[in-house]
Amino acid sequence: HLRDPGQTWKETIETGAADALAGGVTSVAAMPNTTPVADSPAVLAYELKKAKQTGVHLYPIAAVSKGQNGEEQTDFKALVESGAVAFSDDGHPVKDAARMLKAMCTAYALGKKVISHCEDKSLAKNGIMSEESGRRLGFPGVPAVAETVQAAREIVLAEAAGVPVHIAHVSSRHTVAILRDAKKRGVPVTCETCPHYFSLDDSLLSKRDADYRMNPPLQGKEDVRAVIAGLVDGTIDAIVTDHAPHAAEEKADFEKAPNGVVGLETSLAAGVTYLVKPGYLTLAQLIKKMSTVPASLLGIDAGHLTIGARADLVLFDPDKIWTVYPEKLHSKSHNTPYKNKQLYGSIQFTISDGNVRFSNC
Numbered sequence: 001h002l003r004d005p006g007q008t009w010k011e012t013i014e015t016g017a018a019d020a021l022a023g024g025v026t027s028v029a030a031m032p033n034t035t036p037v038a039d040s041p042a043v044l045a046y047e048l049k050k051a052k053q054t055g056v057h058l059y060p061i062a063a064v065s066k067g068q069n070g071e072e073q074t075d076f077k078a079l080v081e082s083g084a085v086a087f088s089d090d091g092h093p094v095k096d097a098a099r100m101l102k103a104m105c106t107a108y109a110l111g112k113k114v115i116s117h118c119e120d121k122s123l124a125k126n127g128i129m130s131e132e133s134g135r136r137l138g139f140p141g142v143p144a145v146a147e148t149v150q151a152a153r154e155i156v157l158a159e160a161a162g163v164p165v166h167i168a169h170v171s172s173r174h175t176v177a178i179l180r181d182a183k184k185r186g187v188p189v190t191c192e193t194c195p196h197y198f199s200l201d202d203s204l205l206s207k208r209d210a211d212y213r214m215n216p217p218l219q220g221k222e223d224v225r226a227v228i229a230g231l232v233d234g235t236i237d238a239i240v241t242d243h244a245p246h247a248a249e250e251k252a253d254f255e256k257a258p259n260g261v262v263g264l265e266t267s268l269a270a271g272v273t274y275l276v277k278p279g280y281l282t283l284a285q286l287i288k289k290m291s292t293v294p295a296s297l298l299g300i301d302a303g304h305l306t307i308g309a310r311a312d313l314v315l316f317d318p319d320k321i322w323t324v325y326p327e328k329l330h331s332k333s334h335n336t337p338y339k340n341k342q343l344y345g346s347i348q349f350t351i352s353d354g355n356v357r358f359s360n361c
């Protein structure tokens with residue numbers, strides 16, 4: 001979520017790109033919940049033009065519905081011709097099943113996928129944290145099944161129509177379980193998770209710090225273990241950031257703060273620290289889930305080292321420890337859940353298109 005256009009006090013394409021490069025990331029898929037929404041060729045053209053000089057390859061994900069209001073479908077064909085690599089109303093679910101099915105089929109006909117933000121609003125309501133944390137701390141909670149119920153709907157639609165769907169930011173053990181079963185049946189469903197869901201749990205909400213609030217919310221330790229198991233056995237295909245910057249003043253009020261955390265600069269290090277060092281994944285497996293697989297899911301010619309391929313590389317030391325100081329992050333916002341934590345995996349150089357775009361030496 002690069003927030004540009006329209007929310008540039010949180011992030012700009014330039015600062016988001018700088019944060020990405022500092023984290024060893026050379027390609028970014030930008031979500032459409034900007035102002036105005038990325039639902040027209042004009043907004044996509046703005047994003048692509050602004051990204052040109054940053055050293056980061058930007059791939060727009062266009063909105064499923066105009067204004068992300070869940071009603072009228074955007075012009076998928078025109079948006080693909082303008083550079084859209086996928087479609088999503090991320091930040092919001094597509095509530096209407098018929099509209100979701102139509103979107104999935106339209107995207108498939110164009111060689112693209114719909115990325116589903118799975119959240120049943122009738123269950124989630126106004127919750128701001130996991131149901132258990134809410135019960136413990138006295139705040140409205142979100143049942144974990146709010147994610148799972150909608151993921152189940154997308155699986156049923158994909159299976160019935162024979163068209164693919166991609167499930168965003170998986171956080172719950174229940175969702176991992178139904179995805180595992182669906183894949184065994186051959187349903188064309190893929191999915192992703194984020195570093196905070198395999199490394200952090202909802203006990204952190206006791207700090208009453210909004211930098212631990214995101215959507216879907218952090219779940220319990222059992223869910224963390226299930227997400228890791230899903231990564232290990234291949235149920236979860238990819239690791240992404242769900243980078244969602246917010247200004248410090250917006251995050252100041254624990255209960256009223258918007259959901260989201262920054263993640264571009266810490267994602268690789270979090271993967272090394274919480275997946276590779278404990279022995280869950282090899283370094284090669286982590287890199288594949290963070291580069292080769294996401295590129296393949298979006299149909300991007302990237303994430304591989306072959307003769308003639310684009311020279312997008314990161315040189316990092318997986319054994320070097322660094323401390324996450326929020327104020328030193330390159331994002332315009334500093335709402336990191338890894339504040340003051342020590343992580344393995346220090347980025348030394350990031351090379352994009354054969355040019356050194358970030359150096360830490």
